Amino acid sequence: MDERVNIVVDAFRTTIEHVNLIAVFIVVLIFVLIAFFLFFWEKFEEFISQRYMKRLFFRNGEAYGLTRRELEILWEYSHKTHKDPFLVLEYKAPFEKVVQAYIEDNPDFDEKLIKNMRKKLGFDKIPPFMPLISTKDIDLFQTGNFMYQNRTYPVALYDKDEKYMYWYLIDQKPPFPFKEGDNVKIKFIREDDAIYLIDGNIEEIFEEDGKYIIKIPHTFKFLQIQRRKDFRVKKEIPLILETYDINGNKVKKEFKTTDISIDGVGFCIPIKEARNLKMNIGAEINLVLEFEDAQIPVQAVIKNIREMGKNICYGAEFKDLKGENKNFIIKFVQAEQQKLLKEYKRLKLFE
Numbered sequence: 001m002d003e004r005v006n007i008v009v010d011a012f013r014t015t016i017e018h019v020n021l022i023a024v025f026i027v028v029l030i031f032v033l034i035a036f037f038l039f040f041w042e043k044f045e046e047f048i049s050q051r052y053m054k055r056l057f058f059r060n061g062e063a064y065g066l067t068r069r070e071l072e073i074l075w076e077y078s079h080k081t082h083k084d085p086f087l088v089l090e091y092k093a094p095f096e097k098v099v100q101a102y103i104e105d106n107p108d109f110d111e112k113l114i115k116n117m118r119k120k121l122g123f124d125k126i127p128p129f130m131p132l133i134s135t136k137d138i139d140l141f142q143t144g145n146f147m148y149q150n151r152t153y154p155v156a157l158y159d160k161d162e163k164y165m166y167w168y169l170i171d172q173k174p175p176f177p178f179k180e181g182d183n184v185k186i187k188f189i190r191e192d193d194a195i196y197l198i199d200g201n202i203e204e205i206f207e208e209d210g211k212y213i214i215k216i217p218h219t220f221k222f223l224q225i226q227r228r229k230d231f232r233v234k235k236e237i238p239l240i241l242e243t244y245d246i247n248g249n250k251v252k253k254e255f256k257t258t259d260i261s262i263d264g265v266g267f268c269i270p271i272k273e274a275r276n277l278k279m280n281i282g283a284e285i286n287l288v289l290e291f292e293d294a295q296i297p298v299q300a301v302i303k304n305i306r307e308m309g310k311n312i313c314y315g316a317e318f319k320d321l322k323g324e325n326k327n328f329i330i331k332f333v334q335a336e337q338q339k340l341l342k343e344y345k346r347l348k349l350f351e
Helices: 002-063 068-080 085-090 092-105 111-120 323-349
Strands: 143-148 151-160 164-169 183-189 194-201 204-208 211-217 223-226 238-244 250-260 264-270 284-290 295-308 311-319
Touching (some): 002 085, 068 092, 143 164, 151 211, 183 211, 194 211, 238 264, 250 323, 264 295, 295 323
Antiparallel strands (some): 143 183, 164 211, 183 194, 204 211, 238 250, 238 284, 264 311
């Protein structure tokens, strides 16, 4: 009897263990299926989202006149370089990085196609006040100095393509102390921008139409020395000036700015009025800038004075500008700069 009971108990225990194993297996299987479903669903959503974004990107690109082939290249290499494809259509810097990746991957790249894309998007030239993105942006006939071993030679940019720039050695004949493979520097000035210093190796030296040309690869890396502290926007903003007249009396005048930067403002005063004011270089003045949605009081120092027609024009540098006032002016100047860029790009598209 006891033996039969033991057999039944053992059988029951074995059944319970099997049931537990099956239950555990089912629970594990359910979790695996849920995880697989969530993973698949996430990938499916990502796939649907990418398809939608690609269609939207193509629609935006076609509005610029870009072909499907051009858009396929920009879409593919935007992802390869981890750039936002929509920003590639709007801004030159990411566009040029994407194009460079395409060039590096395709030795037989289509140069005409790249030039067409750049022109359609308004990136074939940049405004004179904006810094260069790469040496591809240097204007043809830009003059400068070619430097090698403490010697300088006048040069001008003779030509350029997607891989190289070609500098003409002005009135120079061989023999030259430099040769192919040598590391050289080129220095030039963009009047409204900065001084640039390029470093590169000579790829080739050749003669064309009696001119001696130096071929150097393009680069995104160069030294840029700003000629002024900050970008200036030409903008008329109502201005209240507080200063002293030649008799030492405090006076208040209302004018308009000619330009503004994060660093200071420019303004002009009729010569007759200016003669009665104590406005020498170094003089400290109080200003109130009357923007549409704010009045910003600032202290400033006169840094330069010049006569222009019937006016005396002053350049004033802000003094101890801090906090909210400084942030307001920074945001204002940046917003105006973006407006200028958009307008420049719009005009380029309709040329």
